[in-house]
Amino acid sequence: MKTLVIAEKPDMGRNIAAVMEPRAKNNRTYIEGEQYIITWAIGHLVGLAEPDAYDPKYKRWNIKDLPIIPESFKIVPNPKTKDQLKVIGELAKKCNQIINACDAGREGQYIFALIQQQLKLKQPVKRLWISDLTPESIANGFKGLKDGAEFDNLTKAARARSEADWLIGMNASRAFTTKHQTLLSVGRVQTPVLALIYDRQKEIEAFESQTFYEVKAAFSQGTLQYTGVWQGDRLTSKELAEDIAARVQGRIGRIASYEVKDTRDYPFKLYDLTLLQREANAKLGFSAKKTLDIAQALYERHKVISYPRTNSNYVTEQNIEPMHKALNMLKATAYQAMAENADPSRVHKNNKSICNPQRVEDHHAILPTLKKPGTLSKEEQQLYDLIIIRFLSQFYPPAEYKQHTVITQVERDAFKTSIKELVSLGWKVLIQQDAERKPARSSKKAKDDEEEETQEWSGKSFGLEEDKPVQCVQSEAKEKATQPPKSFTEGTLLKAMESAGKSMENEELRDIMKDSGLGTPATRAATIERLKKVGYITMQGKKITVTQKGRSAIELIRHAGVELLASPEMTGQWERRLNQISKGEASSEQFMSNVQRFAVSIIQKVSTQQAAPPSMFGDEHSPSSPRTGKRSEGPTGTRTKAASGTAGSSKAAKTGRTSSAASTVDTRVKTTLGSCPVEGCGGHIIEGRKGYGCSSFKSGCTFVIWKEFAGKTISQAMLKSLLSQGRTQLLSFKDERGHPFKARIVQQRPDSGQLRVEREQGS
Numbered sequence: 001m002k003t004l005v006i007a008e009k010p011d012m013g014r015n016i017a018a019v020m021e022p023r024a025k026n027n028r029t030y031i032e033g034e035q036y037i038i039t040w041a042i043g044h045l046v047g048l049a050e051p052d053a054y055d056p057k058y059k060r061w062n063i064k065d066l067p068i069i070p071e072s073f074k075i076v077p078n079p080k081t082k083d084q085l086k087v088i089g090e091l092a093k094k095c096n097q098i099i100n101a102c103d104a105g106r107e108g109q110y111i112f113a114l115i116q117q118q119l120k121l122k123q124p125v126k127r128l129w130i131s132d133l134t135p136e137s138i139a140n141g142f143k144g145l146k147d148g149a150e151f152d153n154l155t156k157a158a159r160a161r162s163e164a165d166w167l168i169g170m171n172a173s174r175a176f177t178t179k180h181q182t183l184l185s186v187g188r189v190q191t192p193v194l195a196l197i198y199d200r201q202k203e204i205e206a207f208e209s210q211t212f213y214e215v216k217a218a219f220s221q222g223t224l225q226y227t228g229v230w231q232g233d234r235l236t237s238k239e240l241a242e243d244i245a246a247r248v249q250g251r252i253g254r255i256a257s258y259e260v261k262d263t264r265d266y267p268f269k270l271y272d273l274t275l276l277q278r279e280a281n282a283k284l285g286f287s288a289k290k291t292l293d294i295a296q297a298l299y300e301r302h303k304v305i306s307y308p309r310t311n312s313n314y315v316t317e318q319n320i321e322p323m324h325k326a327l328n329m330l331k332a333t334a335y336q337a338m339a340e341n342a343d344p345s346r347v348h349k350n351n352k353s354i355c356n357p358q359r360v361e362d363h364h365a366i367l368p369t370l371k372k373p374g375t376l377s378k379e380e381q382q383l384y385d386l387i388i389i390r391f392l393s394q395f396y397p398p399a400e401y402k403q404h405t406v407i408t409q410v411e412r413d414a415f416k417t418s419i420k421e422l423v424s425l426g427w428k429v430l431i432q433q434d435a436e437r438k439p440a441r442s443s444k445k446a447k448d449d450e451e452e453e454t455q456e457w458s459g460k461s462f463g464l465e466e467d468k469p470v471q472c473v474q475s476e477a478k479e480k481a482t483q484p485p486k487s488f489t490e491g492t493l494l495k496a497m498e499s500a501g502k503s504m505e506n507e508e509l510r511d512i513m514k515d516s517g518l519g520t521p522a523t524r525a526a527t528i529e530r531l532k533k534v535g536y537i538t539m540q541g542k543k544i545t546v547t548q549k550g551r552s553a554i555e556l557i558r559h560a561g562v563e564l565l566a567s568p569e570m571t572g573q574w575e576r577r578l579n580q581i582s583k584g585e586a587s588s589e590q591f592m593s594n595v596q597r598f599a600v601s602i603i604q605k606v607s608t609q610q611a612a613p614p615s616m617f618g619d620e621h622s623p624s625s626p627r628t629g630k631r632s633e634g635p636t637g638t639r640t641k642a643a644s645g646t647a648g649s650s651k652a653a654k655t656g657r658t659s660s661a662a663s664t665v666d667t668r669v670k671t672t673l674g675s676c677p678v679e680g681c682g683g684h685i686i687e688g689r690k691g692y693g694c695s696s697f698k699s700g701c702t703f704v705i706w707k708e709f710a711g712k713t714i715s716q717a718m719l720k721s722l723l724s725q726g727r728t729q730l731l732s733f734k735d736e737r738g739h740p741f742k743a744r745i746v747q748q749r750p751d752s753g754q755l756r757v758e759r760e761q762g763s
Contacts, residue, residue: 001095001096001097002032002034002035002036002094002095002096003035003036003037003095003096003097003098003099004036004037004039004091004092004094004095004097004098004099004123004127005020005036005037005038005039005098005099005101006039006040006041006088006098006099006100006101006112007038007039007040007101007102008040008043008101008102008103008108008111008114008513009040009041009042009043009300010040010042011133011300011301012040012101012133012300012489013030013031013038013039013040013101013137014031014038015133015303016038016101016128016138017031017033017036017038018135018205019135019138019139019142020033020036020038020138020139020142020759021033021034021035021036021038022734024036024038026713029083029084029087029562030087030091031053036099037091037094037095038101039084039087039088039091040083040084041081041084041088041102041112041115042084042308043081043111043112044078044111044114045076045077045081045082045084045085045088045111045114045115046075046076046077046078046079046085046114046115046116046117046118047076047078047114048073048074048075048076048162048163049073049074049075049076050076051068051170053074053076053215054068054070054074058613061174061177061178061221062178063174063175063178063179063217063603063606063607066171066175066603067074067167067171067577067596067599067600067602067603068167068170068171068173068725069167069383069599069600070176073163073166075114075117075118077118079230082499084741085115085119086262088115088119089119092119092121092123095123096123096124097123097124097125097126097129098116098121098123098124098125098126099125099126099145100112100126100127100128100148100151101128102126103307103309103364104130104131104155104307104362104363105127105309105363105522106154106158106161106362106582107158107520107522108154109151109154109155109158110158110159110161110183113158113159116444123148124150125147125148126145126146126147127145127146127147127148127150127151127676128141128142129141129144129146131306131310131362131363132299132304132306132307132367132369133299133300133303133307133369133375133729134303134322134369134370134371134683136322136370153581153582153583153584154338154582156581156582156588157578157579157581157582157588158577159586159588160591160592161574161578163592164591164592164595164602165187165188167595167596167599168186168187168565168595168598168599168602169187169188169190171599171602172186172562172565172599172602172606173185173186173187173602175602175603175606175607176553176556176557176560176606178613179606179609180556180611180612181611181612182549182612183382183534184553184556185530185534185536185553186553186557186565187530188559188570188571188574189518189519189523189527189567189571190527190530190531191553191557191566192331192500192565192566192567192568192570192571193493193497193518193519193527193528193531194494194531194536194537194550194553194554194566194693195554195566195567196488196496196497196500197488197493197531197537197544197545197546197550198546198550198551200485200487200488201371201487201545201546201551203484204223204484204485204487204715205483205715205716205717205719206716206717207484207485208717208729209481209482209483209484209729209731210236210481210482211236211479211480211481211730211732211742212234212235212236212479212480212481212482213235213237213240213477213478213479213480214229214230214235214237214241214243214478214480215229215230215235215241215244215475215476215477215478215479216228216229216230216247216417216474216475216476216478217230217248217408217410217474217475217476217653218472218474218475219253219408219415219466219470219471219472219473220470220471220473220474221464221468221469221470221471222468224462224463224464225473226417226455226462226464226758227417227455228406228408228415228416228417229416229417230244230414230415230528231407231413231414231416232414234238235477238479241477242477244413244474244475244477245475245477246475247411248410248411248413248415248472248475249472249474250409250471250472250473251410251411251471251477252469252470252471252472253335253409253411253415253469253470253471253472254408254409254469254470255406255407255409255464255465255466255468255470256407256408256409257405257406257407258404258405258406258407258464258466259404259405259406260402260403260405261402261403262400262401262402262403262406262407262423263400263401263402263420264398264399264401264426265398265399265401265426265428266353266427267353267390267393267394267396267397267398267427268390268393269313269314269353269365270314270315270354270365270366270367270390270391270394271313271365271366271386271387271390272310272311272312272313272365272521273292273295273308273309273310273311273521273522274494274497274498274521274524275313276291276295276308276366276383276386276387277292277490277491277494277524277525278491278492278494278495279386279491279632280382280383280386280491281489281490281491281494281542282491283387283491284361284379284382284383284387284580285542286379286383286542286654287490287525287528287741288490288491288494288524288525288529289525289526289528289529290379290530291383291525292308292309292522292525294379294380294383295308295366295383296308296309296378297380298380298383298384298387302371302373302374302376302380303369303371304368304369304371304372304373304384305366305368305369305384305387306363306364306366306367306368306369307363307366308366308638309363309426309520309521309522310362310363310364310365310366310521311361311362311363311520311521312359312360312361312363312364312365313352313359313365314354314355314357314359314360314365314556315355315356315360315364315365316355316357316358316360316364317349317355317357317359319355319364319367319431320347320348320349320355322367323347323367323369323391323394324344324347326367326368326369326370326391327339327342327344327347327392327395329368329370329371329372330368330388330392332372333372333373334437334602335388335392337433338388338389338392338430338433338434339392339702341396341429342392342395342396343395343396343397344395346394346396346397347393347394347395354394366387367387367391368387368388368391385434389430389431391583392430393427393430396426396427396429396430397424397426397427397569397653398426398427399422399424399425399426399427399428400422400423400424400426401421401422401423401461402420402421402423403419403420403421404417404418404419404420404421404457404462404464405417405418406418406419406464408470410472418454418455419454419455419457419462420454420455420456420457420699421457421458421461421462422457422458423552424457435745447669452618462743465573479740481732487540487543487544487545488543488544489543489544490528490542490544493528493544494524494528497517497518497519497527497624498517498518498524499517500517500518500568500571518568519569520557531550535547535549535550536549536550536553537550552612554566556609556612559609560605560606560609561605561609562597562601562602562605562606564672565602577591578591603700646756660707672684672685672686672695673685673686673687673716673719673720673723674719674723674724675723676694676695676696676701676703677723677750677751678694678701678703678751679703679751681694681696681703682696683695683696683697683699683701683703685703685719685723687716690706690707690708691706691707692704692705692706692707692714692719693705702752703751703752703753704753705722705753706753709745709755710733710755710757711733712731712743712745714745718745722745722746722747722755726747726750727745727746727747727758728744728745728746728748729742729744730742730743730760731743731744731745733757741759741760742759742760743757743758743759743760744757744758744760745757745758746758
């Protein structure tokens with residue numbers, strides 16, 4: 001009899017067949033050769049059943065029926081791919097051995113385990129564990145097949161993760177949804193990520209910009225000119241700043257101190273998936289999902305990169321020789337000039353910035369394979385370029401600089417100068433060459449919150465003579481303002497997800513989270529997409545903003561006393577235990593028992609929570625009754641079509657880790673921002689799309705403050721100042737001729753919401 005090989009996806013199966021059975025017959029859903037029959041899953045073919053599979057009463061969402069805790073979890077085939085599952089079952093009858101060739105990781109292990117369970121496969125199992133789909137890796141992997149039993153603990157960990165997510169997602173989502181009569185999706189990963197976005201947006205809204213002044217001076221010594229920034233306490237007085245600028249203008253100064261250090265910028269680490277997604281978002285504007293999809297195509301369809309869903313930036317000793325071979329391959333491609341100038345001796349097993357086996361778990365960093373790129377789409381080429389430049393940079397020396405730090409003294413005033421003088425481009429020549437071989441395109445260099453104090457210096461060398469005087473040839477007092485925290489982009493959110501938990505007080509949890517964060521490289525993009533789909537976040541260009549529904553979801557969860565649901569701490573606790581289960585150091589049964597107790601406590605706390613008032617729900621300005629999707633029969637009744645969800649389904653189990661109580665229905669929970677100032681009204685101020693208005697508008701209250709006024713956007717922090725004090729803090733404006741002036745926005749009449757600009761005296 002033959003051996004059945006089950007790959008995770010069709011392309012992987014075809015790649016294996018090309019190596020192990022090159023003369024095999026292709027039968028569309030499987031490939032049969034003399035020794036092997038190769039077939040494939042299509043992601044998850046089987047998933048956890050929905051609650052109504054345990055009891056029909058769960059079709060109706062009722063908080064009295066919670067918690068839902070199955071004695072044993074049922075699994076069901078995915079209706080969309082049940083034919084492929086049937087194919088695997090029929091093929092298995094013809095084979096006396098099975099090879100699990102799903103992705104080498106926890107989720108790949110789970111995909112196979114569910115197929116094995118559903119089809120009741122009894123054949124002995126071997127495990128193919130490889131990190132890329134090159135012919136060499138496949139051939140070597142088949143030579144070194146492992147016994148399937150070696151991965152039993154990993155299977156237990158994967159199963160525990162999925163079932164625990166189901167318990168929390170199903171119970172928490174149904175509890176919050178039925179209690180507050182609007183669809184609220186809750187999940188172990190998505191909710192803490194939403195909390196990150198919510199907290200950042202609250203910081204931005206509460207931020208009050210402060211005006212300060214910076215004094216810059218230009219100095220000359222012979223033909224050399226440089227600039228320095230005045231050193232001292234932050235200047236909040238315009239007059240004082242102008243006095244300093246005036247008193248140093250044209251004066252002779254001296255070099256109080258001068259320090260020069262040799263510095264090096266080493267090549268950045270090789271890409272893992274999250275780092276690649278961050279770079280592609282910043283440089284190419286790709287969403288996290290788009291980057292993942294393109295990288296997967298480069299891996300599966302074009303076979304030009306290694307497995308992309310990796311969390312490692314390093315390689316093992318076994319990867320060093322293939323890296324050298326890939327370098328030689330690139331010499332016969334469009335990257336020839338870059339590859340020819342590379343130094344192979346820089347990539348070796350003792351270079352710990354590249355080769356660090358202890359930092360490689362399931363998969364090594366993303367690398368080019370030995371296959372030359374054929375015809376790639378524009379976006380595929382752009383992403384491949386990023387990967388190749390990062391790969392080639394490892395074969396180049398560091399960029400070298402001289403760091404000059406100068407303190408220039410003009411009588412009692414000191415000015416600091418920091419200059420980074422380029423000595424040798426090193427690996428950064430690749431960035432220059434890459435830009436030269438592409439069509440010119442305009443780009444704006446991202447600025448930090450405040451201007452860089454370090455000046456880049458290239459061309460002639462920088463050098464001062466300490467014992468010679470300098471002259472202040474120009475000085476200027478410049479008005480500046482403190483900047484609020486920046487809104488998340490997908491790239492910066494990915495970084496925050498990756499580093500979530502690093503500020504935890506619990507040292508053990510912090511150590512667990514430092515290498516995992518929220519979600520996995522393979523699921524983070526799906527989590528962000530999920531938050532968009534359920535209406536919790538929206539995109540404004542590249543910026544992510546939390547919607548009113550997202551705000552209210554976090555506030556309701558935190559006010560219920562289950563803050564752990566919105567904290568990375570729970571993920572840290574879970575990942576620690578799951579890691580122990582995968583190593584045979586902890587019991588999956590005990591883990592699940594603890595998760596069940598937590599699910600029960602969630603229900604108890606939400607049940608006693610005060611229901612959100614009707615004024616917090618509805619479309620934009622209107623506090624109308626909530627909608628829970630098509631076919632809804634009431635807030636605690638029928639499981640609606642929109643809310644039927646997939647938290648227990650295999651797809652969500654792999655990607656979203658979210659609950660079933662989610663839909664694309666645009667139902668928003670309104671947060672009260674203050675009391676209506678109209679005498680006798682008794683309503684509350686809530687946020688709409690274009691303004692802040694009274695919840696009692698249906699009763700005739702006309703109070704509204706529009707968000708856009710006099711060229712300014714009225715933030716929630718400004719609104720609260722207007723409601724409590726009748727005016728905002730001092731703001732910067734420009735008159736019709738473009739001249740700046742200071743003013744406040746004030747309420748013309750406290751009970752109307754009408755605003756006017758009140759110019760500061762002397763401004």
